[in-house]
Amino acid sequence: MSSIQLETRNQKLETDLKDLAQDIVRQAMAGGATAAECVVREGDEFSTLVRLGQVETLKESGSRAIGVRVFNGQRAASTYSSDFSRESLDRMVKSALELAKITSEDPFGGIPEASQLGSLTGDLDLYSADVYSLPGEERINYARRAEKAALDYDPRIKNSEGGSFEAATGHKVLANSHGFVGEYQRSYCSIAAVPIAQSENGAMQRDYWFSVARNLGRLESPEHVGKVAAERTIRRLGARKVKTAHVPVVLDPLVAVSMLDHIFEGVNGDSVYRGASFLAGKLGEKIAADRVNVIDDGTMAGGFGTSPFDGEGIPTRRTVVIENGVLKSYLLNTYTAKKLGLQTTANASRGLAGTPGIGPGNYFLQPGTKTPQQIISEIKEGLYVTEFLGHGANLVTGDYSRGASGLWISGGELAYPVEEITVAGNLKEIFMNIAEIGNDLEFRGAMACPTIRIDGLTVGGQ
Amino acid sequence: MDKNRFFFEHYGLTERDLERYLAAALSAGGEYSDLYFEYLSSTSLMVDESMVKSASQGISAGCGVRVIAGERTGYAYTDDLSSERILHAARTAALIASGPAKTPSVGFQEKPARSLYPVTLPSVDAEITAKVELVMRADHAARAYDPRIKEVRASYADELRNILVVGSDGTFAEDSQPLARLNVSCIAKTDGNSARGSAGGGGRVALDFFFGEKTPEYFAKEASRQAVLQLDAREAPAGEMEVVLGPGWPGVLLHEAVGHGLEADFNRKQTSAFAGLIGKRVASEKCTVVDNGTMPWRRGSLNVDDEGNSTQDTVLIEKGILKGYLSDKLSAKLMGMANTGNGRRESYEHIPMPRMTNTYMLAGQDDPQDILRSVKRGVYAVNFGGGQVDITSGKFVFSASDAYLIEDGQVTAPIKGATLIGNGPDVLTRVSMVGNDLRLDEGIGTCGKDGQAVPVGVGIPTIKIDRLTVGGTAKKETGGFMQ
Structure with missing residues (x-):
């Protein structure tokens, strides 16, 4: 294996991206736009996958793209390009201005007020160049070590989808016609292992574990990642079906976060103003058990959901979404806030094209005091879910039905693995029925949730 | 090779260039290398609350270089189709192998042409007003279906993907792949009850598909039917x-x-x-x-x-x-x-x-x-x-x-x-x-x-x-x- 060199694109740029974004905004305004916004993104990525000790893939590259959104009075349109040649950029701006003639006048459209714009100051600890500091061989070794730890853990682990190491950096610039221009860089690295275990009858099970961080120093060791992946895989061997039952269900943090995501989708201003959410119109009402407190905080140093400003150039903030079970705030961008007669919560997310969406900051359920073991020990018969399959949540009605696998709880202990079962209920009741919240909150992404216990669900099986 | 050559025409690529890139990809001894050139143009439109709230168009282009050595794959890509950047990507991907340089086969063999989606005018190049008409008609039809239909979102998206794949084994294939799709989702509401429905369709078709075979009204009715029906749905067993x-x-x-x-x-x-x-x-x-x-x-x-x-x-x-x-x-x-x-x-x-x-x-x-x-x-x-x-x-x-x-x-x-x-x-x-x-x-x-x-x-x-x-x-x- 030869050594690997990463050429960072930032050094190659002839035009500063902030200048470029401002130029595009000026060009759109000169072309007749009444307001304009430009976003530029640039990124590098590296990934390697080692399988059964051998390098299987090695990928390394960088890319960039630019997008512009223009307003022609109350009509909006957007265009984007990955080609930064003068000719392409001119065409991009011209097309956006043309497109903004055929869209509808929307009295709620527009970019934020000038007074709302700004950027958090101080070091948010989002970027560390050290994610690329390892030499090529060492990156491959991280992946190899994670896989090896999994393979060595138990003789029943006979195969693997591999161990991997990834690193990436991103640079984002936003400028608009109120004169706002902001930028930030973020970095990311991760280690993962996906072992496969086989039981005597030949049945196979797969599970995984991973660690992700903004710098190398905060990654879990490859050995730890491999060992946890192996433990999670081995405990699935010999899984059986169970009879249909109504029992307490405990969700491990990795799957509990999906429940929190359903609340996020439910308080997403875009669903709320359309009445497309089971939480629409519930501000100030009790929608969850007393113990439930949900926070969205885009300002946490080093967080995976942190940024100095949102997708529209508004400084991020901390929003209490649910307090003691009462819905305190939706999560909004400028458009949805106007539609609802509220203030934006600075949750605008911005792709290259289209209207801004709504994305999380660091979004989490506040932890309780019990350990996961304590929560399990209090259950006579129940289900501990370690994996959900499918997308069976209906956010309009709250109806919920998903495939699941995990471990059966018997006499307060994890007794045996189970699979090919379903978990069903309605989200309106599910959040009222959160009976326990664990103390094990840990961020592995922008959203995080501790172990939770939910009562009143139907477990479907034989 | 005398057909229209999208990348040859637009980027001045020549067969000689392609051979040079493939050779760079095999410079560290891989067994096989290929290049995937892509130029993707796309349009999308969305109507919500009977207003066309969003319209966008975009271009994305680049080249991916792959090198295979045994079970190993090296991969690098660039969104800049200059010789310098493609050669850099090729040399990066090459490093998956370690050995003396290999030489790609000389000359390319083109696949016999097939034409599973012979559109004369790709929808991405069609008049935007016709696409606006599609989403507005979908909105109207869904609302007309039943007074309980209160929220309607209709979206239209199309793209044209031009690709060129060349390999060190002489592979040479070009294709121009259209894709279009129309979607309708709606919500039916009564006092204290609501339900959703959605439908959509399309294919590697031209815009006229949605004016003849599968109209906005067809998809709107289906989405509305589901939403209204779901208002009275019972619990599933x-x-x-x-x-x-x-x-x-x-x-x-x-x-x-x-x-x-x-x-x-x-x-x-x-x-x-x-x-x-x-x-x-x-x-x-x-x-x-x-x-x-x-x-x-x-x-x-x-x-x-x-x-x-x-x-x-x-x-x-x-x-x-x-x-x-x-x-x-x-x-x-x-x-x-x-x-x-x-x-x-x-x-x-x-x-x-x-x-x-x-x-x-x-x-x-x-x-x-x-x-x-x-x-x-x-x-x-x-x-x-x-x-x-x-x-x-x-x-x-x-x-x-x-x-x-x-x-x-x-x-x-x-x-x-x-x-x-x-x-x-x-x-x-x-x-x-x-x-x-x-x-x-x-x-x-x-x-x-x-x-x-x-x-x-x-x-x-x-x-x-x-x-x-x-x-x-x-x-x-x-x-x-x-x-």
Whole structure:
């Protein structure tokens, strides 16, 4: 294996991206736009996958793209390009201005007020160049070590989808016609292992574990990642079906976060103003058990959901979404806030094209005091879910039905693995029925949730 | 080579350049290298609250360089199609190998041209006003369907993907791949009750498809019908029972239960529950399942796959016996099997892998009405949201969005959405009846694998599965379905 060199694109740029974004905004305004916004993104990525000790893939590259959104009075349109040649950029701006003639006048459209714009100051600890500091061989070794730890853990682990190491950096610039221009860089690295275990009858099970961080120093060791992946895989061997039952269900943090995501989708201003959410119109009402407190905080140093400003150039903030079970705030961008007669919560997310969406900051359920073991020990018969399959949540009605696998709880202990079962209920009741919240909150992404216990669900099986 | 050459014309590429890039990719001794050039232009429109709120257009272009050395793959890409950047990507990908430089074969052999989607004017170049008309008509039709329809969103998206694939083995393939899709989603509301419905379709078609064959009104009515019907839906039963799948999109069962498990990469690595089952019975003898990338105009079809091979009609299961896997260049070589032309990728940023195209079950002999009449108590599912599979354990799910109870052979009340869960390698062994009404889906499917999304099609006739777990909420006393 030869050594690997990463050429960072930032050094190659002839035009500063902030200048470029401002130029595009000026060009759109000169072309007749009444307001304009430009976003530029640039990124590098590296990934390697080692399988059964051998390098299987090695990928390394960088890319960039630019997008512009223009307003022609109350009509909006957007265009984007990955080609930064003068000719392409001119065409991009011209097309956006043309497109903004055929869209509808929307009295709620527009970019934020000038007074709302700004950027958090101080070091948010989002970027560390050290994610690329390892030499090529060492990156491959991280992946190899994670896989090896999994393979060595138990003789029943006979195969693997591999161990991997990834690193990436991103640079984002936003400028608009109120004169706002902001930028930030973020970095990311991760280690993962996906072992496969086989039981005597030949049945196979797969599970995984991973660690992700903004710098190398905060990654879990490859050995730890491999060992946890192996433990999670081995405990699935010999899984059986169970009879249909109504029992307490405990969700491990990795799957509990999906429940929190359903609340996020439910308080997403875009669903709320359309009445497309089971939480629409519930501000100030009790929608969850007393113990439930949900926070969205885009300002946490080093967080995976942190940024100095949102997708529209508004400084991020901390929003209490649910307090003691009462819905305190939706999560909004400028458009949805106007539609609802509220203030934006600075949750605008911005792709290259289209209207801004709504994305999380660091979004989490506040932890309780019990350990996961304590929560399990209090259950006579129940289900501990370690994996959900499918997308069976209906956010309009709250109806919920998903495939699941995990471990059966018997006499307060994890007794045996189970699979090919379903978990069903309605989200309106599910959040009222959160009976326990664990103390094990840990961020592995922008959203995080501790172990939770939910009562009143139907477990479907034989 | 005298045809229109998109990348030759637009970027001044020459065959000499391509040879130079391939040689750079093999400069550290790889066995095979290829280049994937892509130029993607796209349009999208969305109407909400009867207003066209969003319109966008964009261009994305780049080149991916792959180098294979044994079981190893090196990959690098660039969005800058200058010689300097492509050579840099080629030299980066080259480093997967370590040895003396190899020389690519001299000269390219072009695949015989096929034309599965011969559009004269790609929709992406058509008048935007015609597309605005489509989404506005969809909005009007949905609202006109029933006064309870309160919220309507209609969206239209199209793209034209120009690709050029060249390989160090002499592969040379170009294609121009149109894709268009119209979607309608709506919400019906009454006092204290609401429900959703959605429908959509399209394919590798020109804009006139939506003015003739499948109009905005057609999709709007279907979405509205579902939403209004769901207002009165009962709780779905829970537990194992007889399930009848209607024709068309419920073919997502095949995609999840068997399709992914038969992708050759999983079987080469022995990580699929189907590994080693070739020649064995995996379905009842009434089941024959194919993956067919050669159907004209279909969303999952391709003249050539993303490695430059012609797509095929591949038999996966014949009368219940597992016949073969879906392969790409790497897995075909490593497994010593034929290449079925299923090497696909999301874009130039992605490494190709075996993927499905249009996956469906051939029609059987049974009258769909007889199939329903044969069920004493069960579920009739005619539309689904989507699905997922764990290819290692074989467990798969798919979520019914339009389903009904069957009681004494009669289709009765609509039921709420429920997830169906089963085991891929044996679910089809319990297919006891297969209808004569094969239908393909409307053209809305997108399949995700390893973070890569590609358009696909599915299809199935009406079938009866004797036993499948339905994930409803109904208690025994109300539903009466628990066993």
